[in-house]
Amino acid sequence: MRPDLRLSVRDVARRVAREVPDGAYVNLGIGLPTLVADCLGDDREVVFHSENGILGMGPAPAPGEEDPELVNAGKQPVTLLPGGAFFHHTDAFLMMRGGHLDLTVLGAFQVSETGDLANWATGDASHPPAVGGAMDLAVGARRVLVMTTHTTRGGEPKLLPRCTYPLTAAGVVDRVYTDLAVLDVTGEGFLVREMVAGLTRDDLQGATAARLSFADDVTELVPGERE
């Protein structure tokens, strides 16, 4: 596929950020989803949650201002905003599992057309398995958004009829944002809502293993500045 018919990671983060409502309590997964925080404008007040017991998590501190105990889920130094709070782990996961977070944005290895998510293991037995809080977030957040590349680096589709990697959770994904399209998970599989300008439906289907359907009013995604 032509490289100009693809959104940058920053473009995808910007698109996801538009989906975050004012006043929302949000947990951003480790990796690419953390970019979404940088793309929210000043017009919205959003409270970020971290699984290690933080609400009102702020951006990285200035160099030299790091507190080794005040870290995010990826163990990177962060700050606390005015109004923020600390609490213990069991309460942090009560918020996640118990439906108290309005939305989460997660990365993915694979997503199935029924909303199954695989984002913690590839089945490679040469590395110890590690799951962290991925399963709790996936089952518990009110809206589960996935942010991922449409295919692997090797060009293999990530949107499949069924996941082949071990599941994180079954039937939980609401919407997927990729570098090619925005797709809802519906009772009838993936429904394309938006796709990159210039891309054909055949192009998109060709990069997707699951069968796609298309909304009546598919809108165009326009790549921003190149990175």
Added chain:
Amino acid sequence: MIDKRVATVADAVEGIEDGATVLVGGFGASGVPVQLVHALLDRGSTDLTVVTNNAGSGETDVAALLRERRVRKIVCSYPRSAGSVWFEERWRAGEVELELVPQGTLSERMRAAAAGLGGFFTPTGADTRLAEGKEVRVIDGRRHVFEEPLRGDVALVKAARADRWGNLVYRTAARNFGPTMVAAAALSVVEVDEFVELGELDPETIVTPGIFVDRVVRVGAA
């Protein structure tokens, strides 16, 4: 007269037996009771089951226990991180058993033990390989997995300040598993930066009441 303060970290880990299940607080490097874990190492304790979120990194704390072959089993959610060299080496050699538990389930299993409960049903992990062999029940139309309580013989935790009754306050996100772990173990040992007089901690803001704590030791600010 209640006085849970002990003079040294060696006193703090006195009586911990080989084969014990040890709950170790911390999330990454945040809130890890490094001095207590090293006291356990110096004591020579071995054949341990360690319950902790990460499996240590570099050469300190849980990584040092693994390096010195003191750990029989690790119960944790995320053993793989930059620098988790000793866990990976021992795991690859088949020298340490790993029980992988989703992070919220890990914490809630300890809470269940603390609360005197026989376990709980959670949607976390349903339809995944981490639920294999476990009882599943449909509750409110959703599949839930039965999880058992997880009790410690010992909890090793880090806090900021304690009084002689063992009341605790923590610092920022270093709190993490501490309040749950001290309540879930038969013997709870806490290292703190500072001792304060009884009555000095604001009762409205005490995070862990001393009933859950058996020993506190001052190790000074990191």
